[in-house]
Amino acid sequence: MRSDFPLVRRLLLWLLALLLPACVDPYSPDIPAAKRSFLVVDGFLNAQGVTTIRLSRTFAVATQLKVPTETRAKVYMEDASGTRFPLTESPTGTYTSAYLTLNPARTYRLHIATDNGLLYASDFVPVKTTQPLDALDWRPENNGLAIYLSTHDDTKATQYYRWEYEETWEITPPFNPSVEYFNNAIRPIRVPYPTRCWGNERAPAIQLAKTTMLSQDVVTDFPLRRLDRTSDRLFTRYSILVQQHALTKDEYSYWEQLRKNTESLGTLFDPQPSQLTGNVHCLSNEAELAFGFVGAHSLAERRIFITHSQLPAGWPYVDGYKSCVPPDTAKDGISPLIRQGFLLPINIVLAGITVATPDCVDCRRRGSATRPAFW
Structure with missing residues (x-):
């Protein structure tokens, strides 16, 4: 039975290829408008440099095209001993720190207080060094x-x-x-x-x-x-700038699941999408979701140039x-x-x-x- 499965799979795909062109009609499902908007945190704690965090909100695709940014938030990094490092907003929705060198013997997290009074924090994470x-x-x-x-x-x-x-x-x-x-x-x-x-x-x-x-x-x-x-x-x-990140196992799992949810969908045999949140939580309301994973590591970069005469x-x-x-x-x-x-x-x-x-x-x-x- 197991040895025949690939053949059965190919037959199913072949039948679908024959049947689908004859029965495909435009379909516009009624998608209920989202009543709530959740915080999205994009960025990482730079262990040797400037940390840049972008805050935005989820939104219904049918209602607008521009991603709504989260403005006027109070954002800071902190280590497990309570030492804080503030981030300032500039431009709108983007929060940056001064140039910092994080202590690899300590753990760090991101703390966010939104303008509407909600408090968020990421889990404390270790600092990883990214190799060149x-x-x-x-x-x-x-x-x-x-x-x-x-x-x-x-x-x-x-x-x-x-x-x-x-x-x-x-x-x-x-x-x-x-x-x-x-x-x-x-x-x-x-x-x-x-x-x-x-x-x-x-x-x-x-x-x-x-x-x-x-x-x-x-x-x-x-x-x-x-x-x-x-x-x-x-x-x-032509030029390409490559940035390398060293991840923890949990952070890797987050990005791997995000990749599957966004890039591996579209056929009968692709994995089904799953709810993905990350390591950011709302401290003032457990029912309030947040999306994103904030890790702590240094960044390695390299750039190359290619001219047409080299081709x-x-x-x-x-x-x-x-x-x-x-x-x-x-x-x-x-x-x-x-x-x-x-x-x-x-x-x-x-x-x-x-x-x-x-x-x-x-x-x-x-x-x-x-x-x-x-x-």
Whole structure:
């Protein structure tokens, strides 16, 4: 019976593939509006640096798009002896400490007093030291570029790892307009559009690994990120900043469950989502939930740069502006679309005026024109 289970599973999937296309109808369930909003705590206690904690509230997706922040809270860190380290709010909903070095012989927690009078605290946790990354490498592969990392801890005190990464890349628009539309006429452009911008994105994926089943506390060639060879992020210059966190077993379990709840759903055989809270509790009302896990550890970072000239010969140059070239031409005077701002003039030619959409001209729509300090 057990040996036939994979076959039965494949048959079920095959039958579903045949039946589902014929019986799928749009379905919009009536989801009751959430009557309560719960605190969400995002961040960790930095053992060697500035601690940053972001406070927000849960909300019904159907009611708004912007995450509501928790403002005017009084937040501080404290150790088991009662010594407190205050955090100040700036910007709204974000609370930061001074640069601190936590004592590894003590345990610490986060304390929060919200503006509406509720008191919250995380569990006391030990301080862990995050080892540096041994290597952050990239390699060309069949379908694109892969980024791998390696790390280790000779003392075997880490064992549970989490990684985050932030990507930055250059954006070069295809057009540099010489004219503009102003006061019902075409004139030489007064304020040029930027010729270079920088895109930036922090990865939402949860990257975890543990070495508890290994004889050594070593992570080798962990596959962190893959980019297709036609990715516009590789057009000129690309950078990735990787942050490494050393976790406790409980903190790892929290992130692992969060990963399963957010990334491993969608098929009949995926695990069902479970309620996930963490180690933050409301001291003034046990029925009041809070979400998040506040650990205490140092942070290890490493950044690499990749330029297109380093990639294998024959890899295409893809700038992400394929649909913009060639530009259109407004032949019959000034196009109404120019007057309405849907098209921007680029240059005056014999056939009229070359035009393009603002997205094809202004790279600030895809990134920032401010050069990053590390670039």
